[in-house]
Amino acid sequence: MTLNEVKDILQAEVLTSNFDTDMHIELVCSTDLMSDVLAFSQSGDLLLTGLVDGAAVRTADIAHVKAIVFVRGKRPSKETVALAEEKKIPLLITKLSMFESCGRLYVKNLRSSINAG
């Protein structure tokens, strides 16, 4: 799936100028715990989170996550958006809940990057 398809499925708004519509998305990590992204996630393609500060962007950068979707309509600060631009990590925002977002992507065959087993 492309990032553009993710955007459409989640009825998301793009927050950064570095939006690569063809970016390939296959594995998704959904959590508000950045420690879990670092501890359990493989190099995922997409992070779904309600944490909107710079830590989410830096965590994504460290964990080789390609793009971030903020759920529940939570809007990051200008500083966070600027940091994402610098790190070349596209940011999107959806009004959907985490549960709804995950469900919509799962039925379209995206899978979890979390390997806790």
Place this chain on the structure above:
Amino acid sequence: MQDKSAKTAEGVFFITGKDFANAGVASCELKSILEKMGVDRGIVRRASIAAFEAEMNVVIYTPAGMMRYKITPDYIKIVVEDVGPGIENIDLAMTEGYSTASDDIRSMGFGSGMGLPNIKRNTDELNILSIPGIGTTLEIVINIKKE
């Protein structure tokens, strides 16, 4: 400063406690240096995660610390020292899920008790020296396998 032809590099970052706006900056910079030196992507990820977790511990729990790094063709060594409260029981702190973080820290997505265990799982060698009331030093080594 480091170009792709560089074989070794070393340096230091200073970390300010409770400065959450800049938490992770040192580790992101280290990641960038490793990438510029052409280090394997998987090794960059492991080293960056270990450095990031160690940096977050300094930011969360201590007034200040520093991260020194040395990158050679054979290994990456990262030493993170702080002047924090120290770790009373290192075995307990190594237990996944054990945390003394406040609710404020947890609301920022950290402090879930995965820091030290996650450092260990991403490194080939981890030495912890901690003296309560004085501070903690983490010595991390990640081997770079030769082709």
